Amino acid sequence: MTEAKHVGAAPATATSEDGISPEPCWVRVALDVPLMGVFDYRSAVPVSVGVRVAVPFGRRTLIGLVVAQPERPDLDPGQIRDVETILDDVPPMSAAWMRMVAFAAQYYQRPLGEVALPALPGSLRKLASYRGKRSGAGPVARLDARQARAGAKRSKATGETGGERSGAVAGPVDVLPDTVLNEAQNTAVQAILSGQGYRTALLHGVTGSGKTEVYLHVARQILAAGRQVLMLVPEINLTPQFEQALRRRFEPVVGPAGIAVMHSGLSEGERLQAWLAAQRGQARLVLGTRLAIFAPLQELGLIVVDEEHDASYKQQDGLRYSARDLAVWRGHDLGIPVVLGSATPALETWDHARRGRYLYLSLPERARIGELPTIRLVDTRRLALQHGLSPHLINAMRERLARQEQVLVFLNRRGYAPALHCHSCGWVGNCPRCTAYMVMHRDARAGRYVMQCHHCGWRQPVPRACPDCKDQDLQPMGRGTQRLEEHLAELFPGARVLRIDADSTRRKGSAEALFGQVHAGEVDILIGTQMVAKGHDFARLGLVGVLNADSMLFSHDFRAPERLFAQLMQVAGRAGRHLGGAEVLVQTGYPEQSVYQALLRHDYDGFADHALAERKTAGLPPYSYQALLSAEARELAQALAFLSQARELAQNQVQARPGATAVTLYDPVPLRIVRIAHVERAQLLLESASRQALQRLLQVWLPDLPMLAQTLRVRWQIEIDPLEI
Numbered sequence: 001m002t003e004a005k006h007v008g009a010a011p012a013t014a015t016s017e018d019g020i021s022p023e024p025c026w027v028r029v030a031l032d033v034p035l036m037g038v039f040d041y042r043s044a045v046p047v048s049v050g051v052r053v054a055v056p057f058g059r060r061t062l063i064g065l066v067v068a069q070p071e072r073p074d075l076d077p078g079q080i081r082d083v084e085t086i087l088d089d090v091p092p093m094s095a096a097w098m099r100m101v102a103f104a105a106q107y108y109q110r111p112l113g114e115v116a117l118p119a120l121p122g123s124l125r126k127l128a129s130y131r132g133k134r135s136g137a138g139p140v141a142r143l144d145a146r147q148a149r150a151g152a153k154r155s156k157a158t159g160e161t162g163g164e165r166s167g168a169v170a171g172p173v174d175v176l177p178d179t180v181l182n183e184a185q186n187t188a189v190q191a192i193l194s195g196q197g198y199r200t201a202l203l204h205g206v207t208g209s210g211k212t213e214v215y216l217h218v219a220r221q222i223l224a225a226g227r228q229v230l231m232l233v234p235e236i237n238l239t240p241q242f243e244q245a246l247r248r249r250f251e252p253v254v255g256p257a258g259i260a261v262m263h264s265g266l267s268e269g270e271r272l273q274a275w276l277a278a279q280r281g282q283a284r285l286v287l288g289t290r291l292a293i294f295a296p297l298q299e300l301g302l303i304v305v306d307e308e309h310d311a312s313y314k315q316q317d318g319l320r321y322s323a324r325d326l327a328v329w330r331g332h333d334l335g336i337p338v339v340l341g342s343a344t345p346a347l348e349t350w351d352h353a354r355r356g357r358y359l360y361l362s363l364p365e366r367a368r369i370g371e372l373p374t375i376r377l378v379d380t381r382r383l384a385l386q387h388g389l390s391p392h393l394i395n396a397m398r399e400r401l402a403r404q405e406q407v408l409v410f411l412n413r414r415g416y417a418p419a420l421h422c423h424s425c426g427w428v429g430n431c432p433r434c435t436a437y438m439v440m441h442r443d444a445r446a447g448r449y450v451m452q453c454h455h456c457g458w459r460q461p462v463p464r465a466c467p468d469c470k471d472q473d474l475q476p477m478g479r480g481t482q483r484l485e486e487h488l489a490e491l492f493p494g495a496r497v498l499r500i501d502a503d504s505t506r507r508k509g510s511a512e513a514l515f516g517q518v519h520a521g522e523v524d525i526l527i528g529t530q531m532v533a534k535g536h537d538f539a540r541l542g543l544v545g546v547l548n549a550d551s552m553l554f555s556h557d558f559r560a561p562e563r564l565f566a567q568l569m570q571v572a573g574r575a576g577r578h579l580g581g582a583e584v585l586v587q588t589g590y591p592e593q594s595v596y597q598a599l600l601r602h603d604y605d606g607f608a609d610h611a612l613a614e615r616k617t618a619g620l621p622p623y624s625y626q627a628l629l630s631a632e633a634r635e636l637a638q639a640l641a642f643l644s645q646a647r648e649l650a651q652n653q654v655q656a657r658p659g660a661t662a663v664t665l666y667d668p669v670p671l672r673i674v675r676i677a678h679v680e681r682a683q684l685l686l687e688s689a690s691r692q693a694l695q696r697l698l699q700v701w702l703p704d705l706p707m708l709a710q711t712l713r714v715r716w717q718i719e720i721d722p723l724e725i
């Protein structure tokens with residue numbers, strides 16, 4: 001075997017010269033298996049913490065991560081199996097990275113391996129990429145070879161010699177002349193950079209106030225100091241706009257390879273490439289969605305979380321972490337600044353800023369046009385609507401279009417119609433697998449309509465007649481973005497109408513292309529869901545119309561008003577960013593509601609302080625901490641039984657510790673959508689004024705649940721700091 005072949009697959013067994021095996025070493029390994037705890041193995045040679053190893057587990061071989069080198073194993077050495085292969089094709093994960101995943105595992109109550117391994121690119125944790133037919137010397141070697149070949153081809157073509165510019169070289173970063181900051185921006189940049197070590201700053205800037213410029217100016221200084229920068233955005237479709245800004249500004253300094261992008265839309269190879277660039281220090285600036293919080297950055301000097309209030313920072317399955325909260329933890333652990341930016345900060349963040357725990361920085365005005373758009377409420381109670389559109393909105397659209405301005409109509413509901421119903425008997429089409437209506441969609445390519453469940457993905461043709469009364473007069477009920485698109489095309493035959501939602505952007509790269517059309521001025525009327533509501537800097541948008549906002553008004557979730565207010569502020573904030581006299585029309589049947597009244601005044605502070613006061617009275621977050629135990633079973637009764645018994649176990653634990661701060665255990669309740677894909681669901685909420693008390697209870701209580709779940713045939717999940725209840 002040549003030396004190169006050893007890279008990535010060093011043999012784990014070694015025999016000394018005289019043939020006698022030396023003293024074995026013990027390694028403690030985290031594996032991605034749903035079992036609490038870590039597993040000990042024997043190795044002939046020492047393996048550092050942070051290195052991956054292939055080990056036998058049951059009848060399989062798994063890739064795990066070495067987390068400790070114990071002096072002696074937990075089990076009888078006779079029962080301990082050998083490490084099969086040491087995978088040392090990447091340097092060991094740093095101690096800081098190991099601390100972060102250990103913290104996340106502990107705080108979110110998950111096995112360490114279920115946190116650490118999924119945080120690595122797929123090809124580094126799948127055995128197939130090392131032992132498959134074409135695995136060669138492993139995924140890293142393959143990628144490096146591929147890049148070397150591509151590089152050779154390039155330099156042949158251009159006649160260049162010499163290697164790529166190493167981004168790791170720290171030099172004076174003096175870049176293109178960029179925007180001259182206004183006073184508020186300048187103050188913010190100085191404040192973030194002044195001082196040493198950890199601090200979290202809330203950059204509270206109204207929509208269009210130029211928060212991006214602040215991030216870029218701060219980033220430039222951090223890069224100049226030879227450190228890496230991590231920038232998080234809430235959605236994939238915001239990455240192209242940001243990446244472009246970063247490349248324009250920083251590519252001359254750090255080179256093309258100095259900027260890496262990480263999000264879930266990357267192929268496995270792309271993900272590995274970005275990850276390696278970060279780990280090797282070649283990438284100086286990493287831009288990504290929530291998963292990028294786990295990027296291995298050894299010289300990290302700044303974390304920016306843009307639109308920090310956004311619920312997309314919370315992972316909704318598996319490890320249910322908040323990338324924003326982990327960013328603050330990581331910044332604290334590393335002793336570096338963290339910037340949380342938003343026009344509508346989360347109330348948790350706002351509370352920290354109000355108490356002085358976060359540095360509060362405000363950008364009270366728009367950067368280009370001093371004014372915010374005028375917001376008007378259209379009271380729809382006494383109006384005859386045309387396809388859901390008020391005469392006010394239609395007229396306003398006409399005027400704007402005549403002035404060559406763009407119009408955005410916001411409707412947060414994709415599909416053609418949210419339901420199909422029978423005029424004669426009142427039947428409504430339900431999903432056969434869920435307790436939810438099926439949504440009517442127009443399949444443009446097939447030229448027909450289909451029924452689709454947004455919860456389980458079930459699809460079926462539109463029934464010809466009512467299954468109950470056989471009447472053929474089935475009608476779509478309400479409207480989604482597709483139907484709105486149809487109406488607007490009829491109403492404004494001369495206008496170019498474009499719809500952007502999850503359906504129109506399913507193909508890779510299509511969102512970028514569609515947003516490109518809007519920016520290029522090829523669109524007059526843009527219809528969109530929450531995808532278009534945030535982050536985008538549209539230049540010619542003069543009017544925003546908001547339909548159906550009321551649907552979010554009366555929800556059982558205590559965060560609903562906060563979410564609605566933020567969403568309306570954000571979508572309103574797309575109007576008039578580069579032009580004056582812009583307007584936002586919100587159609588509502590409840591104009592007196594305080595959410596709308598605060599919106600009229602652009603009054604985030606008033607809204608937030610009022611909402612916080614209410615939360616305080618009710619003892620809700622951020623004045624308490626919550627955990628949500630959810631259960632899934634074939635029958636709701638099983639799920640509820642599991643939760644009741646689990647609740648009793650928790651009750652016993654609480655009573656066993658007199659003097660401990662109370663944890664409130666609510667009653668188990670079915671979820672609003674009880675059944676999804678034939679599985680019935682319920683939940684149990686735990687709440688405490690003390691985060692530690694809640695954590696302590698979870699630590700002693702959760703280990704009892706797997707047995708209980710097994711007997712009752714229930715699947716369960718614990719979520720810490722749930723956002724949706």
Ligand SMILES: Nc1ncnc2c1ncn2[C@@H]1O[C@H](COP(=O)(O)OP(=O)(O)OP(=O)(O)O)[C@@H](O)[C@H]1O
Nearest residue numbers: 180181182207208209210211212213367368535537
């Ligand atoms: N100092 C400045 N002078 C002139 N224009 C500026 C300045 N700073 C930013 N801008 C411009 O103002 C516009 C809005 O900036 P940006 O998109 O960063 O706003 P934002 O605060 O992120 O808004 P949102 O929260 O709505 O996403 C951009 O077109 C940007 O180029």
Ligand SMILES: [Zn+2]
Nearest residue numbers: 431434453456
């Ligand atoms: Zn369904």
